[in-house]
Amino acid sequence: MNMVTINGKVIPLAHTVCAFAAFFTALVAGYSLHFHKIVQNAHYGYPDEWFPSVSATIGDRYPERSIFQILIALTSFPRFLLLLGHFYLNGSITCLTIGVIRTVSCGGWVYITSTDDHDIHDVFMITYIVLTLPWDIMVVRLSTTGKLLKGSVAALFFGLLIPLIYWFIKHQVEHVPGAYSIYAYFEWSLIILDILFDSLAYKEFDRLRINLRLKDSDDGGWLFQICNQIQDLDLTVEDEKSFTKIDAETTGVSIEEDTHAEVIRSTDEEIEIVLEKTENVTVISQADATPRCTSFLYILTNTLNSFMFWTAVTSLTCSIWYFPLWYMGISGYEAAMLYFLAPLFLYIPMMPTVFYQYGVLLGGLIVVGAHLVGTPEARLLVTGVGTAITVATFVLNLKSIAEKDTNSYFSTTWLLGLVLSVVIKMGCYSNNPLWPIMNSGNGGYNLLGLSLATVLGMLSPYINSAHFVRVTPESSQSPAGLVSKILTGVGFGSLIFGIHQLLTDASTVIYWSWEGYDQQNQGPLSWPWSGLTCLTMLMATVTSHKFSGKPFIPAVLLALSTAVLCDGRATGWNKYVCGGLVYVTAMVWFVPTYFSALAINASIFSFALSFFVYIVMVLAHVWVVAYAFVPFGWVLRERIWIVLAISTACIIVGSVAARFSIRNSSDGKSAPSNAFIKRMGLLAVLTVGMIASFTYHQRPTGVPAPYHPDSKVLTAGIWTIHFGLDNDMWSSEESMIFLMKEMQLDVVGLLETDTQRIVMGNRDLTSKLGHELNMYADYGPGPNKHTWGCILLSKFPIINSTHYLMPSPDGELAPAIHATIKTYDDILVDVFVFHGGQEEDVEDRRLQSEALSKLMGSTDRPSILLSYLVTNPHEGNYNTFVSEESGMHDIDPEDDDRWCQYILYKNLRRTGYARISRGKVTDTELQVGKFQVLNQTQLAELGDNIYDYEKTDDPENDDFRFPDKFFDEGERGHCYHVFDKPLYYSSSN
Numbered sequence: 001m002n003m004v005t006i007n008g009k010v011i012p013l014a015h016t017v018c019a020f021a022a023f024f025t026a027l028v029a030g031y032s033l034h035f036h037k038i039v040q041n042a043h044y045g046y047p048d049e050w051f052p053s054v055s056a057t058i059g060d061r062y063p064e065r066s067i068f069q070i071l072i073a074l075t076s077f078p079r080f081l082l083l084l085g086h087f088y089l090n091g092s093i094t095c096l097t098i099g100v101i102r103t104v105s106c107g108g109w110v111y112i113t114s115t116d117d118h119d120i121h122d123v124f125m126i127t128y129i130v131l132t133l134p135w136d137i138m139v140v141r142l143s144t145t146g147k148l149l150k151g152s153v154a155a156l157f158f159g160l161l162i163p164l165i166y167w168f169i170k171h172q173v174e175h176v177p178g179a180y181s182i183y184a185y186f187e188w189s190l191i192i193l194d195i196l197f198d199s200l201a202y203k204e205f206d207r208l209r210i211n212l213r214l215k216d217s218d219d220g221g222w223l224f225q226i227c228n229q230i231q232d233l234d235l236t237v238e239d240e241k242s243f244t245k246i247d248a249e250t251t252g253v254s255i256e257e258d259t260h261a262e263v264i265r266s267t268d269e270e271i272e273i274v275l276e277k278t279e280n281v282t283v284i285s286q287a288d289a290t291p292r293c294t295s296f297l298y299i300l301t302n303t304l305n306s307f308m309f310w311t312a313v314t315s316l317t318c319s320i321w322y323f324p325l326w327y328m329g330i331s332g333y334e335a336a337m338l339y340f341l342a343p344l345f346l347y348i349p350m351m352p353t354v355f356y357q358y359g360v361l362l363g364g365l366i367v368v369g370a371h372l373v374g375t376p377e378a379r380l381l382v383t384g385v386g387t388a389i390t391v392a393t394f395v396l397n398l399k400s401i402a403e404k405d406t407n408s409y410f411s412t413t414w415l416l417g418l419v420l421s422v423v424i425k426m427g428c429y430s431n432n433p434l435w436p437i438m439n440s441g442n443g444g445y446n447l448l449g450l451s452l453a454t455v456l457g458m459l460s461p462y463i464n465s466a467h468f469v470r471v472t473p474e475s476s477q478s479p480a481g482l483v484s485k486i487l488t489g490v491g492f493g494s495l496i497f498g499i500h501q502l503l504t505d506a507s508t509v510i511y512w513s514w515e516g517y518d519q520q521n522q523g524p525l526s527w528p529w530s531g532l533t534c535l536t537m538l539m540a541t542v543t544s545h546k547f548s549g550k551p552f553i554p555a556v557l558l559a560l561s562t563a564v565l566c567d568g569r570a571t572g573w574n575k576y577v578c579g580g581l582v583y584v585t586a587m588v589w590f591v592p593t594y595f596s597a598l599a600i601n602a603s604i605f606s607f608a609l610s611f612f613v614y615i616v617m618v619l620a621h622v623w624v625v626a627y628a629f630v631p632f633g634w635v636l637r638e639r640i641w642i643v644l645a646i647s648t649a650c651i652i653v654g655s656v657a658a659r660f661s662i663r664n665s666s667d668g669k670s671a672p673s674n675a676f677i678k679r680m681g682l683l684a685v686l687t688v689g690m691i692a693s694f695t696y697h698q699r700p701t702g703v704p705a706p707y708h709p710d711s712k713v714l715t716a717g718i719w720t721i722h723f724g725l726d727n728d729m730w731s732s733e734e735s736m737i738f739l740m741k742e743m744q745l746d747v748v749g750l751l752e753t754d755t756q757r758i759v760m761g762n763r764d765l766t767s768k769l770g771h772e773l774n775m776y777a778d779y780g781p782g783p784n785k786h787t788w789g790c791i792l793l794s795k796f797p798i799i800n801s802t803h804y805l806m807p808s809p810d811g812e813l814a815p816a817i818h819a820t821i822k823t824y825d826d827i828l829v830d831v832f833v834f835h836g837g838q839e840e841d842v843e844d845r846r847l848q849s850e851a852l853s854k855l856m857g858s859t860d861r862p863s864i865l866l867s868y869l870v871t872n873p874h875e876g877n878y879n880t881f882v883s884e885e886s887g888m889h890d891i892d893p894e895d896d897d898r899w900c901q902y903i904l905y906k907n908l909r910r911t912g913y914a915r916i917s918r919g920k921v922t923d924t925e926l927q928v929g930k931f932q933v934l935n936q937t938q939l940a941e942l943g944d945n946i947y948d949y950e951k952t953d954d955p956e957n958d959d960f961r962f963p964d965k966f967f968d969e970g971e972r973g974h975c976y977h978v979f980d981k982p983l984y985y986s987s988s989n
């Protein structure tokens with residue numbers, strides 16, 4: 001028998017040479033023959049672009065396309081030998097399967113070029129890059145040599161994806177000259193790194209031998225045969241005393257016997273892959289092969305995974321709200337809430353494996369990448385898919401935890417991720433910068449989020465393998481009964497709801513307590529006391545492990561704090577501290593108990609039930625506002641306290657069932673190690689630093705000052721802002737700031753502003769608006785008052801403000817703010833901001849008009865009404881608002897093209913009136929009135945003549961003039977409309 005033996009390291013060497021030759025021979029040929037053609041792209045050519053992309057080089061022109069495809073075909077043989085070599089070195093069928101699919105996808109994008117079919121080319125390319133992640137991770141994990149170098153190359157590969165995507169966006173979206181050439185640099189760098197990574201198998205493959213021989217007998221299998229008998233081996237080595245046996249039953253590298261070689265044969269001109277004798281073999285158990293839960297990498301990874309979980313959950317609910325808002329009724333898109341039932345997918349075979357390996361990566365990339373989808377409908381569906389994957393991955397992780405100590409570490413990092421999401425949200429003015437309603441133009445950090453999701457996707461499968469390791473002997477525990485699973489599931493769903501409702505923004509519990517400005521007894525404001533909310537959550541998180549399996553103290557605190565939050569008599573600091581902060585602490589302390597019980601029960605049914613209860617609770621907390629178009633709105637109308645009390649009761653009852661599940665387990669007590677405490681302490685200190693930094697940077701930028709003090713002009717506006725979402729479902733604060741700043745508003749009333757609810761993202765619109773506009777802010781009636789909300793922003797100090805809920809026996813409650821501001825020469829002016837009921841409830845609107853008329857008539861001070869009245873001029877309730885009882889006058893009685901927004905005034909000199917189109921910000925225009933504040937002497941001299949006027953084309957004072965930039969086409973979609981110009985008034989006397 002003739003035989004030739006080839007060293008296995010020839011395989012990565014041949015693969016490297018062939019692959020490198022294919023790409024770079026094509027590059028040299030393309031540069032030499034078609035340079036100007038291959039650097040040309042859809043937007044620019046030479047000299048704006050100077051370096052070709054990979055796709056243009058290998059697929060656009062002959063002969064470089066042919067040269068490349070011939071050489072890359074030669075690469076296929078060593079490529080598949082490389083895959084087989086890794087398989088027989090590490091014994092992982094998963095790694096082999098991923099490698100084969102990845103190789104096929106490589107063939108897809110190199111043989112189907114962007115010129116042939118751009119979409120198919122991109123699909124194969126993206127598939128290849130996505131599969132490179134698990135391939136690199138598994139090869140690094142299962143390698144016996146060169147782990148650090150391989151890991152560094154893999155990390156650099158995925159790190160370069162960040163500038164690659166950045167420059168692609170610069171080219172494709174912003175059309176920046178030269179951006180595609182810079183993008184091409186990074187693209188070619190990825191090719192080099194990918195080839196380099198596979199070449200690093202050179203040293204490890206030195207253990208392999210390829211034997212080519214001729215033999216008459218046919219003793220092989222269909223493809224390869226593993227020969228386990230010494231007599232079957234035809235080896236030309238001296239030591240044949242022992243034989244290597246790989247234990248394929250563990251995920252670690254457990255070598256049971258010191259052996260000499262393993263041979264894999266084919267039946268034809270036989271190929272034998274021989275694993276030669278390995279000396280000094282170390283036996284590695286499964287536990288030793290996995291990361292420790294006390295490691296900083298584990299803590300950081302799962303903290304960030306929790307941050308991404310809360311980003312996903314809050315993204316979906318925030319996106320859903322856009323649709324019933326625009327449809328003014330049930331839109332059908334509310335069914336997207338069913339994405340939260342994704343744990344049911346874990347019942348499907350192989351799905352847990354998919355979620356374990358790819359869940360973090362796909363969930364994060366899809367949720368954060370949803371901002372790339374333009375249309376709101378498609379963006380909602382994409383966000384839903386990402387959220388479903390993220391939720392299912394979270395459930396799989398928690399369900400799979402085998403050790404009580406591991407569970408304690410996981411629950412703590414999960415809570416720290418929740419705190420981190422709240423702190424970052426506070427730092428970004430109450431918006432999560434990774435939400436699909438955010439983009440680079442309105443404060444989003446989506447590109448950074450995509451990078452974070454990629455890194456987490458790379459690390460998480462390895463990091464979370466620790467959840468499957470059982471260090472202690474298998475505990476003898478009786479399985480939880482159906483009743484226990486149901487109660488635990490209901491309680492956990494209520495816990496998720498309670499956290500989402502009151503703990504996902506630092507200012508939510510503050511606005512449950514806020515009752516307006518009061519010089520003697522004023523409650524907490526969002527700045528700086530949101531920082532205190534964050535610190536309370538952080539302290540509760542650090543101490544939460546002490547209450548694992550001990551729900552009594554959290555239950556008592558939760559019951560008491562719920563009672564305070566539901567009691568309308570408790571207000572201000574009492575409600576915030578005794579209600580809000582205690583509620584926050586209790587909710588956090590419940591988490592370890594529930595996590596322990598859910599992991600012990602390991603029931604998909606419990607998790608699915610949890611998220612079903614969560615969906616029901618979310619819908620119930622929307623129903624309490626009882627919009628006129630909500631079916632059966634009367635059931636929970638104005639009863640938020642019932643929803644809160646039910647969720648609290650479910651949490652407490654569920655925690656009792658959870659405690660019994662924990663007691664039936666014999667895992668013993670859980671106590672965090674000193675290493676874990678120290679590392680958590682470090683992250684806690686860093687979080688405190690973030691809280692302090694954000695609080696400092698959001699301090700007022702100075703004392704607010706009106707725009708035209710010399711002329712004593714007060715410019716007031718009214719705008720219905722659709723809960724801070726623009727027509728394309730983007731956060732609209734930046735756009736609102738632009739228009740309000742350019743219109744030089746001293747006082748503005750904003751309507752439809754109560755965003756401190758789950759479906760509005762638990763956002764505080766006054767945070768950014770007040771800071772960027774440098775204005776005092778009154779949020780108005782809070783989220784516990786069942787209204788659509790109204791906000792007052794003022795350049796003048798707010799001396800006092802009172803919140804009202806106008807009569808609404810049949811429809812939604814109508815909110816109002818009555819504020820007194822100190823203007824020029826300390827003259828006090830009353831400002832009323834009011835949102836009336838909808839047209840469906842005629843009696844409500846009549847009662848509201850009468851109540852507001854009396855309220856406005858109760859003051860003789862100069863006054864302004866900034867309102868949403870739902871009436872035609874000079875008809876019906878209009879004559880109640882504009883009446884002798886109220887003393888109010890219409891800013892322009894001749895303007896008969898109004899239905900919703902009105903500006904009324906008294907004891908002020910009106911100088912101008914303008915209507916500015918909404919652009920894409922909302923569905924309602926901005927109305928602005930200019931008034932001159934007069935002292936008592938001036939008012940007495942004018943008397944009722946102050947309301948007489950003549951219209952003029954030019955104001956008598958430049959301070960009375962509206963900005964010229966909004967004439968004609970205006971700016972950013974805003975222009976003077978209806979009259980096509982501002983109206984100016986001069987006294988007729």
